[in-house]
Amino acid sequence: MAMRFASTRQKAPQVSFSEAVVSGIAPDGGLYLPTEWPQADLQSFGEASGKASDLAGVATRFIAPFIAGDRLESKLPDITRDAFDFPAPLVPLTKDERLSVLELFHGPTAAFKDFGARFLAASMRRMHRDVVQPLTILVATSGDTGAAVAAAFAGMPGFRVVILYPDRRVSARQAHQLGCFGANVAALRVAGSFDDCQRLVKQAFADDALRARMPLSSANSISLGRLLPQMSYYAHSSLAHIRAHGAALNYVIPTGNLGNAFAAILARAAGMPVGRIVLASNANRVLADFFSGNDYAPRASVATLANAMDVGAPSNFERLRWFFRDDATLRSDIRAFAVDDDAIRTTIQDRHARFGEIHCPHTATAVNVLQALRRDGEEGDWAVVATAHAAKFDSVVEPLIGGRVEVPTALAELLARPSHAEPLTADYAALRGRLLAR
Numbered sequence: 001m002a003m004r005f006a007s008t009r010q011k012a013p014q015v016s017f018s019e020a021v022v023s024g025i026a027p028d029g030g031l032y033l034p035t036e037w038p039q040a041d042l043q044s045f046g047e048a049s050g051k052a053s054d055l056a057g058v059a060t061r062f063i064a065p066f067i068a069g070d071r072l073e074s075k076l077p078d079i080t081r082d083a084f085d086f087p088a089p090l091v092p093l094t095k096d097e098r099l100s101v102l103e104l105f106h107g108p109t110a111a112f113k114d115f116g117a118r119f120l121a122a123s124m125r126r127m128h129r130d131v132v133q134p135l136t137i138l139v140a141t142s143g144d145t146g147a148a149v150a151a152a153f154a155g156m157p158g159f160r161v162v163i164l165y166p167d168r169r170v171s172a173r174q175a176h177q178l179g180c181f182g183a184n185v186a187a188l189r190v191a192g193s194f195d196d197c198q199r200l201v202k203q204a205f206a207d208d209a210l211r212a213r214m215p216l217s218s219a220n221s222i223s224l225g226r227l228l229p230q231m232s233y234y235a236h237s238s239l240a241h242i243r244a245h246g247a248a249l250n251y252v253i254p255t256g257n258l259g260n261a262f263a264a265i266l267a268r269a270a271g272m273p274v275g276r277i278v279l280a281s282n283a284n285r286v287l288a289d290f291f292s293g294n295d296y297a298p299r300a301s302v303a304t305l306a307n308a309m310d311v312g313a314p315s316n317f318e319r320l321r322w323f324f325r326d327d328a329t330l331r332s333d334i335r336a337f338a339v340d341d342d343a344i345r346t347t348i349q350d351r352h353a354r355f356g357e358i359h360c361p362h363t364a365t366a367v368n369v370l371q372a373l374r375r376d377g378e379e380g381d382w383a384v385v386a387t388a389h390a391a392k393f394d395s396v397v398e399p400l401i402g403g404r405v406e407v408p409t410a411l412a413e414l415l416a417r418p419s420h421a422e423p424l425t426a427d428y429a430a431l432r433g434r435l436l437a438r
């Protein structure tokens, strides 16, 4: 049966997977979610071996019911093979803590966003083949999204990527990554904040005259093409864990816009042996405050050491609320805690001193939360989700551990390339001119 996707606001027609990917946001301003929850057959996943049990194989089997009846259905094995061509290992840490790390940083830009961005690019490549009139992917980024999207679409005929990022407000290595692709990727360093970048992008999407001359598409964190594939590493790791230990795996997930954590919730809803889900945020307390019983109060973000989570109004919160129907159920199922910069620093230092572990500032929020849960008597097997490699945030991590962080090969390759970004004033006329100039 064909899967349909409905808007969280219920005032837009239901669409197929590829229609939802192309449009991004629903016409009523809502976010798309599946209308049904296909239940994965754990038995058959349990018996799968060889190719079917590797990450791409699990992804194909698990995502298939969600794109049933879609024009991309028959292409799914190719799409997952392109997107999941690097591992997401579950690495045991300390035995006495029954703690593992789900390492999501082995992709080309060393952050978990590579999975979603590569799946989105692999899907779009099989929908849009017009090289004469290329599709422009326009993204505002606070650091990691832009690089993952640029890497995923770099060199792909029929596409160009335009990235807007706030000048001097991303880490040096993040900036280098954004500007190192060249060719069909343009990096624009905007004299302004991330909010300015987002405003400019929104203005472009609202500019019908521009869009009539130039097809535009987005790749932001509400994209279904990024959200769905992120279920795969929760499916893969929870299956591997239950097979080895006979118990469900619980997760602490570093959280900003709630894309990664929501994928874990979806994987569990579709039958995967995912246990408890706990969100870790930085000093941006909007979720922690809500889950401790206050009204949902989105606010301006504050800058922290875990900059990819500097979010004051998580864009996927609307999906979370829609999914759980009422706030009491939501609060009884999911927990969320905020971790400030001092605690991030202490955690990085302390885990390195005691165990030789090296965590990025985002991952450190989750480690800190898990330690607190354990102190309060929390039982069970836990995985901390490592969303980025520490080498991406060397300027924070190296002084804390008093040593160098080894740079993974893929990241080293990008850092060895020349990098160039064009300056842009935070003004829509300037962006429009740049987009039309090609």
Ligand SMILES: *Cc1c(COP(=O)(O)O)cnc(C)c1O
Pocket: 111, 112, 113, 144, 145, 221, 254, 255, 256, 257, 258, 259, 260, 261, 308, 309, 362, 387, 388
């Ligand atoms: C984007 C990002 C996050 C936050 O993920 P969300 O899906 O926005 O919640 C956490 N850590 C890193 C390293 C990121 O790049």
